[in-house]
Amino acid sequence: MKADQPSATAIFVANGVWWVSNHPTLKVEVPALLGELNLQMVEHVNRGVDYRLGRTLLQVKVGLMQAVVMRGFYLHFVLRKRSIENYVRQAVQQHARQLIVIGAGFDTLSLRMAREHPELRIIEIDHPATQAWKRNALEKVIAGHSNVHLLPLDLTQQTLQQLLLSNEHYQPGVNTVFVAEGLTMYLSSKEVREILSFIKEASAPGSRFVFTYMEERRRDDFQFKFASRLVDFWLAMKGEQFTWGLGDGQLEPFLKQSDFQLLHCATHHELREELLSTANRQASLAVGENIVVAQWNQ
Numbered sequence: 001m002k003a004d005q006p007s008a009t010a011i012f013v014a015n016g017v018w019w020v021s022n023h024p025t026l027k028v029e030v031p032a033l034l035g036e037l038n039l040q041m042v043e044h045v046n047r048g049v050d051y052r053l054g055r056t057l058l059q060v061k062v063g064l065m066q067a068v069v070m071r072g073f074y075l076h077f078v079l080r081k082r083s084i085e086n087y088v089r090q091a092v093q094q095h096a097r098q099l100i101v102i103g104a105g106f107d108t109l110s111l112r113m114a115r116e117h118p119e120l121r122i123i124e125i126d127h128p129a130t131q132a133w134k135r136n137a138l139e140k141v142i143a144g145h146s147n148v149h150l151l152p153l154d155l156t157q158q159t160l161q162q163l164l165l166s167n168e169h170y171q172p173g174v175n176t177v178f179v180a181e182g183l184t185m186y187l188s189s190k191e192v193r194e195i196l197s198f199i200k201e202a203s204a205p206g207s208r209f210v211f212t213y214m215e216e217r218r219r220d221d222f223q224f225k226f227a228s229r230l231v232d233f234w235l236a237m238k239g240e241q242f243t244w245g246l247g248d249g250q251l252e253p254f255l256k257q258s259d260f261q262l263l264h265c266a267t268h269h270e271l272r273e274e275l276l277s278t279a280n281r282q283a284s285l286a287v288g289e290n291i292v293v294a295q296w297n298q
Contacts, residue, residue, distance in 0.1 A: 019063060034114070072285040087291070090292075095175050097121060098123075098170075104131075180210075210291070211294075
C-alpha cells in the first residue's frame with residue numbers, strides 16, 4: 001500500500017459491493033442504506049462512474065476481475081458486512097456503549113450504526129491515506145453524526161493503544177464492541193493477540209471482538225479456498241499479502257489463551273443459510289473467510 005494512496009483492497013471491496021447492488025438477481029441482498037453509502041464511496045474513487053458509460057465500463061471491469069479470480073467473491077463481501085452488522089447490533093442491545101472499528105477501509109458500518117443508535121460512541125481507525133479519501137467522499141454524511149469520530153493511525157508512528165488512550169473521544173473501562181473486518185489476514189499472530197490484550201486492559205468485562213479470519217489451506221497458506229493464484233499475485237503487487245490465519249480446530253484455543261470466549265463463528269454455510277434469500281440460496285459464494293464473535297469474560 002502506497003503512503004499517499006487508499007488501500008487497493010478497500011477499493012476492490014467497495015466496487016464488489018457496488019457490483020452486487022447492480023446485479024439483476026443479487027441486488028436484493030444489499031440493504032438500502034449499505035448500497036446508498038457504498039455508492040458514494042464508489043463514485044468518489046472511480047472517475048466517471050456517475051455517467052452511464054462510466055458505470056458500464058466499471059461494471060464490465062469489476063465483473064471480469066471476479067470471473068478471473070474467484071466466483072462469489074463480491075456476494076461474500078455483502079454477506080460479511082451484513083453478518084458483522086447483525087453481531088454489532090446484538091452487542092449494542094446487550095449494553096455495549098462504544099463501537100471501535102479497526103481498519104475500517106471504505107466500509108460504512110459506523111455510519112449505519114450511528115443512524116440507528118445516536119447514543120453510541122463510535123470511533124473508526126484506519127491508515128491516514130485511506131481515511132482521507134473516505135472523509136472526502138462522505139463529508140456531509142459524517143458531519144451529520146456527532147457521535148462518529150475518524151482517527152488516522154500510522155502504525156510506524158503510533159500503536160492502537162497509544163492512539164485510543166490519548167484521544168478524548170475514547171472512553172476506557174466501558175462495555176465496547178471492537179470490529180476488525182478483513183484485517184487480521186494482514187497481521188501476525190502477535191499483533192492479533194495485542195488487540196485482544198488491549199480489549200482486556202481497556203474495556204469492561206463482556207466487551208466483544210467481532211473479526212474475520214482466513215482459514216489456513218496449507219501450512220502458512222492463508223487464502224480463499226477456490227481462489228486463483230492471480231489473487232496472491234495481485235495482493236503481492238499491491239503490497240497487501242495475507243500473512244495470518246487459523247487451521248481447523250485452532251480458533252477456540254487461540255481465543256482461550258487470551259481469556260476470550262468464542263460466542264459465534266459464521267462460515268460460508270451459515271452466511272448462505274441465514275442471510276441469503278431463498279431465490280439466491282444456490283448462488284456462488286466464496287469459501288475460506290469466517291466471521292467470529294469473541295467475548296472477554298473476567
